[in-house]
Amino acid sequence: MDDDLQKKLAPLRERIDAIDAQVLELLSERARTAQAVGMAKEHHAGAVFRPEREAQVIRRLQELNAGPLPGQALSAIWMEIMSACRALEQPARVAYLGPQGTYSEQAVLAHFGHAVDAISCGTIDEVFRSVETRRADFGIVPLENSNEGAVNRTLDLLLSSPVKVLGERSVAVVQCLMTQSGTLDGVSVIRSHPQSLAQCQGWLSDHHPELARASAASNAEAARLASEDPTVAAIASEQAAQRWGLKVVAAGIQDDPHNRTRFLAIGHLETTPSGRDKTSLILAVPNEAGAVYRMLAPLAENDVSMTRFESRPARTGQWEYYFYVDIEGHRQDPKVAKALAALQARVAFFKVLGSYPVSA
Numbered sequence: 321m322d323d324d325l326q327k328k329l330a331p332l333r334e335r336i337d338a339i340d341a342q343v344l345e346l347l348s349e350r351a352r353t354a355q356a357v358g359m360a361k362e363h364h365a366g367a368v369f370r371p372e373r374e375a376q377v378i379r380r381l382q383e384l385n386a387g388p389l390p391g392q393a394l395s396a397i398w399m400e401i402m403s404a405c406r407a408l409e410q411p412a413r414v415a416y417l418g419p420q421g422t423y424s425e426q427a428v429l430a431h432f433g434h435a436v437d438a439i440s441c442g443t444i445d446e447v448f449r450s451v452e453t454r455r456a457d458f459g460i461v462p463l464e465n466s467n468e469g470a471v472n473r474t475l476d477l478l479l480s481s482p483v484k485v486l487g488e489r490s491v492a493v494v495q496c497l498m499t500q501s502g503t504l505d506g507v508s509v510i511r512s513h514p515q516s517l518a519q520c521q522g523w524l525s526d527h528h529p530e531l532a533r534a535s536a537a538s539n540a541e542a543a544r545l546a547s548e549d550p551t552v553a554a555i556a557s558e559q560a561a562q563r564w565g566l567k568v569v570a571a572g573i574q575d576d577p578h579n580r581t582r583f584l585a586i587g588h589l590e591t592t593p594s595g596r597d598k599t600s601l602i603l604a605v606p607n608e609a610g611a612v613y614r615m616l617a618p619l620a621e622n623d624v625s626m627t628r629f630e631s632r633p634a635r636t637g638q639w640e641y642y643f644y645v646d647i648e649g650h651r652q653d654p655k656v657a658k659a660l661a662a663l664q665a666r667v668a669f670f671k672v673l674g675s676y677p678v679s680a
């Protein structure tokens with residue numbers, strides 16, 4: 321390194337070393353305090369994971385932040401700090417739709433941090449079952465993709481399962497084309513999950529119309545197959561490329577650059593209000609004129625905003641539907657409680673999936 325630069329860097333790096341020592345001291349102090357919280361909770365049989373508290377910690381720091389670190393960086397750092405502190409109290413077991421390297425795994429890490437026991441499941445049903453049987457404390461399930469719409473299996477299982485929704489997490493989908501060599505030489509087929517192939521079909525037709533496309537059980541599985549066969553290219557996340565030792569040929573090849581998938585965190589917890597929450601419901605009304613309008617009137621009358629409305633056939637063969645509705649606010653907020661009480665009195669089916677903090 322050039323001498324002048326060395327001279328300038330040495331004192332700055334010394335300063336960084338000193339600051340890191342201070343940060344470490346404070347982090348250790350924070351961790352000891354979290355352990356004390358853990359002991360108090362154990363004494364009172366309180367839950368270790370408190371989603372509303374974690375949301376408040378991050379929102380407060382976002383407000384205090386004067387830069388230069390961007391808010392997103394702060395959230396990611398503090399998520400990991402809380403994850404590590406939480407694990408000192410008790411490590412969370414989180415079931416997700418595997419294998420490793422899927423966007424579901426990314427959602428686990430973004431929502432709970434890295435200090436968790438992540439349990440890879442083969443199907444969305446298995447994620448629910450793991451939580452129901454308490455093999456896992458929590459689960460992460462895909463709910464909807466901004467291009468492809470709702471994940472119907474998740475909607476159906478939310479209807480039948482006793483688990484609660486306790487959080488949401490949106491993950492940017494950045495599809496990458498990857499091979500063993502980092503080129504497409506000798507490649508004859510591109511493999512991925514059908515939904516991912518659909519999300520990249522414009523790019524594939526423009527750039528590689530000559531290559532066959534074949535489906536795989538998941539993107540991560542496609543990456544695994546590519547790691548074993550030089551004639552296979554996979555479309556998957558960058559994490560999957562790392563996991564399977566593949567090189568990225570092209571990144572961000574999805575046709576919609578804003579493509580995102582929203583996941584739900586499920587478990588047995590009831591959250592308390594965090595100050596900015598939403599509530600997810602499933603409703604059904606008799607199949608008659610004006611029924612949906614009447615069903616929703618209590619929301620408007622109580623000034624409660626609806627942020628999502630999705631229907632799913634009830635499979636009675638009668639053209640009846642279940643409605644999946646998200647509203648702003650926590651079920652314990654007075655105006656939400658009032659709206660829900662009025663709503664419940666008017667519908668044929670009423671289920672509160674959960675109230676939980678709006679994700680940052």
Ligand SMILES: O=C(O)C(=O)C[C@]1(C(=O)O)C=C[C@@H](O)C=C1
Nearest residue numbers: 357368369370373374402405406
């Ligand atoms: O405040 C608590 O209840 C804690 O256990 C501490 C803490 C944290 O590290 O800040 C850790 C885990 C909880 O999910 C929430 C917050």
